[in-house]
Amino acid sequence: MTEPKGTPPRLSISPTRPNPGWILLAVIESLRTFVVAFVALVFSSRERGAAAIAVGALLIGAAIVIWRFLQWRMLSYEAVDRTITMRSGLVEKSTRSLQVERIQSVDTHETPLGRLLGIQEVHLTSAAAGPPIVVPALKSREIDELKIWIDAHQGGLDAAEAKEGDPHSELSASAEFPKWTLSHREVVLAGMTSGRIAPAIALIAAGWRLFGDVVPDEVWERLPIDPNRLELSTVVFVLGVAAILAWAFSILGAVMAHWNFTVHRSGDNLVVSSGLLDRRQHTVPIRRIQAISMVEGVLRQPFGFASLMVESAAGVHGADQGGEVRSMLPFVPTRSVPKVMDALLPEFAWSPEAVAWHTLPSRAMARYIVPSIRSFLVTQALICFALFVIPSVEWWLGLVFLPALPLWMLFAYLQYRDAGWSLGEDHQLLLRHRTLDRRLVITRGRSVHIREIGSNPLQRRASLASITLRLATVGSGGVITLRHVDRTEGQALMTSLE
Amino acid sequence: MMNDEGSTEGQTDESLQMLDTSVITAWRIILAGLGIVILAVLCGVLLVLHRSNTLSSLPVIAGVVALGVLVVVFAVWFLPVLEWRHWKYAVRDNEIEIRSGHVFVVQTLMPMARVQHVDMRQGPIERLFELTTIVIHTAAGGREIPGLRASTAAPIRARIAELANIHDDL
Numbered sequence: 001m002t003e004p005k006g007t008p009p010r011l012s013i014s015p016t017r018p019n020p021g022w023i024l025l026a027v028i029e030s031l032r033t034f035v036v037a038f039v040a041l042v043f044s045s046r047e048r049g050a051a052a053i054a055v056g057a058l059l060i061g062a063a064i065v066i067w068r069f070l071q072w073r074m075l076s077y078e079a080v081d082r083t084i085t086m087r088s089g090l091v092e093k094s095t096r097s098l099q100v101e102r103i104q105s106v107d108t109h110e111t112p113l114g115r116l117l118g119i120q121e122v123h124l125t126s127a128a129a130g131p132p133i134v135v136p137a138l139k140s141r142e143i144d145e146l147k148i149w150i151d152a153h154q155g156g157l158d159a160a161e162a163k164e165g166d167p168h169s170e171l172s173a174s175a176e177f178p179k180w181t182l183s184h185r186e187v188v189l190a191g192m193t194s195g196r197i198a199p200a201i202a203l204i205a206a207g208w209r210l211f212g213d214v215v216p217d218e219v220w221e222r223l224p225i226d227p228n229r230l231e232l233s234t235v236v237f238v239l240g241v242a243a244i245l246a247w248a249f250s251i252l253g254a255v256m257a258h259w260n261f262t263v264h265r266s267g268d269n270l271v272v273s274s275g276l277l278d279r280r281q282h283t284v285p286i287r288r289i290q291a292i293s294m295v296e297g298v299l300r301q302p303f304g305f306a307s308l309m310v311e312s313a314a315g316v317h318g319a320d321q322g323g324e325v326r327s328m329l330p331f332v333p334t335r336s337v338p339k340v341m342d343a344l345l346p347e348f349a350w351s352p353e354a355v356a357w358h359t360l361p362s363r364a365m366a367r368y369i370v371p372s373i374r375s376f377l378v379t380q381a382l383i384c385f386a387l388f389v390i391p392s393v394e395w396w397l398g399l400v401f402l403p404a405l406p407l408w409m410l411f412a413y414l415q416y417r418d419a420g421w422s423l424g425e426d427h428q429l430l431l432r433h434r435t436l437d438r439r440l441v442i443t444r445g446r447s448v449h450i451r452e453i454g455s456n457p458l459q460r461r462a463s464l465a466s467i468t469l470r471l472a473t474v475g476s477g478g479v480i481t482l483r484h485v486d487r488t489e490g491q492a493l494m495t496s497l498e
Numbered sequence: 499m500m501n502d503e504g505s506t507e508g509q510t511d512e513s514l515q516m517l518d519t520s521v522i523t524a525w526r527i528i529l530a531g532l533g534i535v536i537l538a539v540l541c542g543v544l545l546v547l548h549r550s551n552t553l554s555s556l557p558v559i560a561g562v563v564a565l566g567v568l569v570v571v572f573a574v575w576f577l578p579v580l581e582w583r584h585w586k587y588a589v590r591d592n593e594i595e596i597r598s599g600h601v602f603v604v605q606t607l608m609p610m611a612r613v614q615h616v617d618m619r620q621g622p623i624e625r626l627f628e629l630t631t632i633v634i635h636t637a638a639g640g641r642e643i644p645g646l647r648a649s650t651a652a653p654i655r656a657r658i659a660e661l662a663n664i665h666d667d668l
Contacts, residue, residue, distance in 0.1 A: 313637055449612040449638035454604035472612075472637030479638075494607060498592065 013079040013149060015087075021117035022075070022137035026068040028113065034060060077135045079149050084124060086133050096133050100153040102126045104288055104312060105326075108143060110279040122146060147283075151267070154285075178343050179264035182331060187261065190307075190331035191254025192247070193299040201246045258330050265344050270310065272326060282326055288312040290473045291443035292328065292348045294337055298436055306334045311473035313447075325473065341442075348428075348442045355430060358493070359420040363462055364484035365413070372412035376405055411436070419482050423496055431469065431480045441480055445497045447471050453490050463487045467494070514586040514597065520627045521645025525578035527623050533570035540566050587643045589654055591661060594634060596641055612636045613662035616655050620648075634658060 038057055042050070070090050077086045085097045107123040114120055114137075122143055123132040138146070182190070259276035270289070273281040293309040300306060308328040332340060341349040380401060388395035415434045422430040427445035432438070450470040459465055465487040469480045482490075544562060547553035580600045588595045594613070596606040617633040624630065624644075630651040631644040646654065 446609075446611075448609075449636040450606060450608050450641065452604055452606045454599070454602055456602045460603075470636075470638035494605075498607075498609065 012081070013077070013145065015076045015078040016142070017072070017076050018135070018137035019117070019119045019139060019142075020072065020137075021114070021119045023065070023068050023072050024117065025111070025113060025119075025137065026071065027065055030064045030068065031061065034064075075136070079146065082153050084133065084135075084146075084150075086135055098124055098126050098133050100150055103150060103154065105285065106147060106150060106283045107132075108279075108281040110275075112277050115279070179262055180329065180340060180344060182258060182261040182329075184259075186331050187255055187258045188251060189305070190258055191251030193297060193303070193305060193331075194250055194254055195297050195299050196250050196253070201242070203249055204242055204245050254330070261330065263329055263344065270328070270344065272328065284310055284312050284326060286345070286347065289345070289348070290447045290471045291441050291478075292341070292345065294334075294440040294442070296334060296438040296440075301334075301438060304334050306332055306337060308332060308337065308340070311471070311478065313472040350424075350428060350430060350442060355422045355424075357420045357422050357430075357432075358485075358489055360416055360482075360484055361464070361486045364464055364486075365416050367462075367464070367484045368412045368416035369409055372408055373405070376408050414438075416484075419485075421482065421493065423493060429497070431482070433480060433482060443471060448497050451494055451497055453487075453494050455487065459484065459487075465490045469497075513588045513590060514595070515588060517582055517585050517587075517643075517645035518629060518647050518650070519582070521629055522578045522582050524623050524627050524629060524645065525581065526574050529574045529578060530570075533574055537563075537566050537570060582645075585645070589657060589661075594641075594658065596643065606641055608634060608636060608641060610658070610661045612638070613658060616658045616662070618651055618655055632658075 034057075038053075041053055067090075071088070074090050074093070075088050077084065079085075079100075082100045083097050084100065084103075085095060087093070087095050103124055103126060105123075105125045107125065108120045109123060110120040117137075118139060119137040120140070120143060122135040122138055124135070125132040135146070256276045256278075258274050260279075261272075261274040263270065263272045265271070265286075266283075268286050270284045270286060271281065272284070273279065289310055290313040291311045293311060294306050295309060296306045307330045310326050310328040312326070328344075329340060338350060338352060380398065383401065384395045384398035387393050387398045411434075418432055418434040418438050420432050423445065424430075429441075429443050429445050429448070431441040431443070433441075448469045449472050450468075452468040452470075453465050454468070455465040463486065464484045466481060466483045467485055467490045471478050471480075541563065544553065544559050548559060553559060581598075584598060584600045584603065586597045590610075592610055594608045594610065596604075596608075598604055598606075614635050614637055616635065619631045619633055620629070621631075628648055629644070630646050630648050631642050632646060632651055632655055633640050633642050643654075
């Protein structure tokens, strides 16, 4: 979607009904829920009563069309006096209003059918909890008008806020920022290394169940697999096929989500667009960004790749747990990240050479590794005990996980090695930590809302402490805990963040 | 800089306030209620084990119950006192500080500029002792200062609200 410049903003948008194409989309959506029931009814009735079913289906179809038409008649949105109002509802009327200064992001969503009709949905996300206000079925011109109206009315607020606290706003207003895109090869690589196979496994499991229900028993009986005599090679083969399928699905998911991915800066907003079938565009105001997270996944870090997340905040008077997390760049060479940040978000850019890291003291290493060994051995013992209790299973089979202990210890060591922070003179705060993935959170000292330092007696004896910093965002960068830091250095950080 | 005890330079421990002593009794009542529930569950489990002849020895059952009662009495009597001794707070012009915990000692700092709103809350047991809890909200979550006399809580709430409004930016 283009954002026209130079068009004078309208003072207000009078009550406007969305495009009539909404009726078609809504009717199709309703029919989709009926189609399964209808097909089942046709197959179960065979030839008897087919005419009655057809007449019934026609009547239901006609009722849906009339119902959706009447609903469309009740839809309207307006933008007057710094407030956007969306009205809907035929039986139960609903009016949702949102003050322009509460708008956190303006997103567009375009389905394949909507693309044919030339209409998109606009999602207005506020800082408060609850679903976004959705303005459906708008033409590009209407979306541009709405965006210009929002920009124009937020402009006054932005200027006032920038004057108070944001030293970089002048830069964003004047500078030209390039567009960053992902090539098709990078999108496929993003899927290959995303490590997100859990949803794919769930999909395969659901597909397997459906397959099992549909395929008749005779077919199963012909398979050369006896469920009562499963051999190890068969189990490995089935698990291998499932893993490859899950991997393929995760690649497909990434391609669907990140195809034609672009991120660019438009004035004081970061605009992210992507999608193969469903195209989405997210607009995040820079002033709402609390932190940028660079995530180096376990499959990506060895090859020097990472992803960038943007974590934005609730409003000044918003709900306690507002904020949202968006993908800023799902796949990027780690060495290019400073360059990307410099080009798109200079407010959060940093130079890796200039960072003075505070890492954990060597006496903290054992406190990472020893508990990991302990928890592994306890889990191992519990598994063996559970197998011991179960009749006809040998308890020592539980020891199959024991070779994973060195890997477990390696991750504990990496957690120790990677934890650290750096607070620059300009109060830019870099926090690095690891669970499985290594994360670097880039934020500003003023974005830390709650800071805590705690210690147990053993930590106090070794002059160590754990620090927790809470930012106004719901993402993984929202709560950062660094365990076993040097107590004096930790307390110095607490003081420096005032 | 902070000294080894965690207080900031120029802001000595003298600025830290303790909670009202009557909160100890309030905490004891809450803990006693919890203890009674735990003891009731324990007795129920022992009764089931006894009925099913898994644990038939009455002296052992009596011993377990006695030990449970002792632990609950000890916890009800001592834990609230320990908790009260280590619970401190300070409302300064630029930040709110809360310290708590006797084993795991936690020091929490909330910049006044980040405070979004402040609430006062009073549960039935707190009402019995005329105590109030102040809840301080930021966009990153909230923290509580419990066990304050209503006469103390109201001015603190008003002060936080006033100071937070002065620094009203994100």
